[in-house]
Amino acid sequence: MSDTYVPESRWRMLAAVLLVGGGLLLGGVVVFRGLFSGGGEGVAKGTDVSPVAFRDAAGNRRTLADFKGKVVLVDVWATWCPPCRKSLPEVAELQKAGGDRYVVLPISVDRGGWGDVTPFLAQNPQLGLTAFVPDGAKAMDAFGEIPGIPTTLIIDREGKLVKRWSGYGEGMAKRALEEALTVR
Secondary structure, eight states, X not given: OOTTHHHHHHHHHHHHHHHHHHHHHHHHHXXXXXXXXXXXXXXXXXXXXXXXXXXXXXXXXXXXXXGTTSXXXXXXXXXXXXXXXXXXXXXXXXXXXXXXXXXXXXXXXXXXXXHHHHHHHHHOGGGOOOOBEESSTTTXXXXXXXXXXXXXXXXXXXXXXXXXXXXXXXXXXXXXXXXXXXXX
C-alpha cells in the first residue's frame, strides 16, 4: 500500500458511512411521517381536534372532547427523541401546575406503546409525568401530519386548534399556554 492510498480509502469509507447514515436518517423521517400523518399537512387553526383519542396507563380511553371547557396543551413525543427528553421536564412542570385552568397531555408515539413508555417513566421518576399513548393507528388523524417530534399543540376550550409547532424551545409551551388562557 502506498501512503496516498490509506488517506483515500479513509475518505471513501467516511463518504460511504455518511451516505448510508444519511439514507437511514431520511428513511426514518419518511417512515415516521407515514406512520403519524393524518393524510396530509397539519390542520389549520380553528380546526376541531376533539376526536383525537388516547389511552392512559390503566387502559382507559379518552378523547380531547373530554376536556371541553379547558385549554389543553398536547405534547407529541417519544422516549428515543433527544429534543423530547429535553422538553419533558418543562412539560411535566406545566402538567403539575394545570389544575382547573388547563390540562397537559403528553402523548407518546413510541412504536412499542406502553412497553416503551412504562420503563422510560420508571427510569425517570423525577419527572412525575403522567403520559398517554394514541388509541390506535388513526387516533390522531384530526391533528393532520405530525412532521416531527416533539410537536406541541394548543387546543382551546371548544376543542379547536389554536397553535401548533414542532421542535423544542425553552419556555415556548408556557408562553403559548398563557396566551391561550387569556382568550375567553
